[in-house]
Amino acid sequence: MSRAPAIDVLVIGSGAAGLAAAVSAERAGGRVALATKTTLQANNSSKAQGGIQAAFAEDDSPEQHAEDVHRSSHGTADPALVEVLTSEARSAISWLEELGCGFTRENGGYRLARCGGASRRRLLQVGDRTGHAITKALRERHEAGEAETLAHHRLESLEPDDVGWRATFATPQGTSTVAAGAVVLASGGRCYAEAGHRGELSTNHPNATGETTRIALDAGAESRDLDALQYHPNGGAWPPTMQGYSIPETTRSYGAVLLNAEGEEFTDSLGPRDEVSQAIFDEVEAGRGVATEDGRPAVWLDTTRIPPADADVSLPYMLRRYRGSGIDPLAESILTYPVLHYQNGGLVIDTRAETTLEGVYACGEIAGGTHGRNRMMGNSLLECVVFGRRAGKAATEKATS
Numbered sequence: 001m002s003r004a005p006a007i008d009v010l011v012i013g014s015g016a017a018g019l020a021a022a023v024s025a026e027r028a029g030g031r032v033a034l035a036t037k038t039t040l041q042a043n044n045s046s047k048a049q050g051g052i053q054a055a056f057a058e059d060d061s062p063e064q065h066a067e068d069v070h071r072s073s074h075g076t077a078d079p080a081l082v083e084v085l086t087s088e089a090r091s092a093i094s095w096l097e098e099l100g101c102g103f104t105r106e107n108g109g110y111r112l113a114r115c116g117g118a119s120r121r122r123l124l125q126v127g128d129r130t131g132h133a134i135t136k137a138l139r140e141r142h143e144a145g146e147a148e149t150l151a152h153h154r155l156e157s158l159e160p161d162d163v164g165w166r167a168t169f170a171t172p173q174g175t176s177t178v179a180a181g182a183v184v185l186a187s188g189g190r191c192y193a194e195a196g197h198r199g200e201l202s203t204n205h206p207n208a209t210g211e212t213t214r215i216a217l218d219a220g221a222e223s224r225d226l227d228a229l230q231y232h233p234n235g236g237a238w239p240p241t242m243q244g245y246s247i248p249e250t251t252r253s254y255g256a257v258l259l260n261a262e263g264e265e266f267t268d269s270l271g272p273r274d275e276v277s278q279a280i281f282d283e284v285e286a287g288r289g290v291a292t293e294d295g296r297p298a299v300w301l302d303t304t305r306i307p308p309a310d311a312d313v314s315l316p317y318m319l320r321r322y323r324g325s326g327i328d329p330l331a332e333s334i335l336t337y338p339v340l341h342y343q344n345g346g347l348v349i350d351t352r353a354e355t356t357l358e359g360v361y362a363c364g365e366i367a368g369g370t371h372g373r374n375r376m377m378g379n380s381l382l383e384c385v386v387f388g389r390r391a392g393k394a395a396t397e398k399a400t401s
C-alpha cells in the first residue's frame with residue numbers, strides 16, 4: 001500500500017532555477033518544499049551581472065535568437081529545447097516583472113545590449129546586478145508563499161520510493177529524509193570544485209560543486225556534454241582583489257576591446273565565448289600577452305572606450321569594485337584572462353524539463369542540451385526562468401495526477 005507524501009514537489013537548490021521552480025510548483029497547486037545546501041541566498045545566480053536575453057528589439061525575433069544559439073553552440077544545442085527557450089523568453093521577462101523585477105529602461109523600451117555571438121541587441125539588464133535582482137524577486141515571492149524552506153540541507157542521495165522519490169540530506173542536526181511525489185533538481189554546476197582540482201580561478205560560488213549531478217547519475221539519469229566546461233573570456237587578472245571576478249561581457253557590448261601587449265586588437269571582442277577565450281589563450285601562448293605583477297598571464301581589456309554615460313547606467317557595480325581596488329577602468333585599461341565559469345552540459349531533459357528518470361525534473365545549470373557545448377551569455381538566467389517554471393508546473397502535475 002502506498003503512503004501519500006507529505007509534500008508533492010521537492011526542489012533542490014535555491015538559485016534562479018530552483019526558486020522559479022518552487023514558485024511555479026506552488027502556483028500550480030502543489031505542496032512544495034525547497035531544500036538548499038546552505039542559505040537561500042547562496043548561489044551563482046545572485047552573482048550574475050550582465051543580463052538576460054529576450055528578443056524585444058524591432059529587428060529581432062525568437063527565431064533569430066534561436067539561430068544565434070545554434071550558431072554559438074556550433075550546432076550542438078537541442079533544437080526542441082532552444083525553441084522553448086527562445087519562444088518563451090518574452091513571457092519569462094513579463095513574469096519576472098510581475099514578481100517585482102524592474103529591468104533598466106530607456107527611450108520607452110528596454111535598454112538592450114548586444115552580447116557575444118548575438119546578431120541583435122537582445123540583453124536586458126538591471127544595471128549590472130541582473131542576477132541579484134532576479135533572484136531577489138523570486139526569493140521574496142517564494143518566502144511570501146506556503147512552501148517550506150529546508151536550509152542547510154545538502155542532498156546526499158536520491159532513491160525511488162513507493163510515493164515517488166526519497167531524498168536523503170546531511171543537515172547540522174544529522175541525516176534527514178524527505179519523500180515527495182516529484183523532485184526538481186536545480187543545484188547548479190560544478191565549476192568551483194573543478195577549478196579547485198585544476199588549481200585555477202573560478203567565478204563561481206563555493207556551493208557550485210556538482211554532487212547532485214553525480215547523485216542523479218547514480219540513480220540512473222542520463223547526461224550529455226558534461227565534459228564541456230566554459231571559460232568566461234574576461235576574468236579579472238589584476239589587482240589580486242579582482243582575480244576570479246567576472247568582468248561583465250557588457251563592458252565589450254558597450255565598446256571595450258581586447259588588446260595584446262602591442263596594443264593591437266587580435267579577435268572580435270564580441271564573438272562567441274569559446275572563440276574569444278581561445279583567442280586570448282593563443283595570443284598569450286604566442287608571446288603577445290602581458291604578465292601581471294604576480295606573474296599571471298593576461299591581455300588588456302581597453303575599458304577606456306566605454307562612454308561614461310553607458311558605464312554609469314550599465315556598469316556601476318563593476319566600476320565600484322575596480323575603483324575600490326585602486327583602478328579606474330574609464331581612465332586606464334584593465335588586465336584580464338579567461339576563467340572557469342560554466343558547465344555547458346548536464347542532465348538530459350525533455351521540453352517539460354523531465355530527466356530520463358520519471359518524476360525527476362532538472363532545470364538551470366544542472367541540465368544539458370539547451371546551450372549544447374557552448375552557451376551564449378544571458379541565456380543561462382533565461383534558461384533558469386523558462387525551464388524552472390516548466391519544471392515546477394510539470395512536477396506538480398505529475399505528483400498530483
Ligand SMILES: Cc1cc2nc3c(=O)[nH]c(=O)nc-3n(C[C@H](O)[C@H](O)[C@H](O)COP(=O)(O)OP(=O)(O)OC[C@H]3O[C@@H](n4cnc5c(N)ncnc54)[C@H](O)[C@@H]3O)c2cc1C
Nearest residue numbers: 013014015017037044045050051155188364365378380381
Ligand atoms: C559571476 C557570474 C556571472 C554570471 N553572469 C551571468 C549573466 O550575466 N547572464 C546569465 O544568463 N548567466 C550568468 N551567469 C551564469 C548563471 O548565473 C548561472 O549559470 C545560473 O544562475 C545558475 O543558476 P542555477 O539556479 O542553475 O544554479 P545556482 O544559482 O548555482 O544555484 C544552485 C543552488 O543549489 C544549491 N546546491 C548545490 N548543491 C546542493 C546540494 N547537494 N544539496 C542542496 N542544495 C545544493 C546551491 O547552494 C544553490 O543554492 C553568471 C555566473 C556567474 C558565476
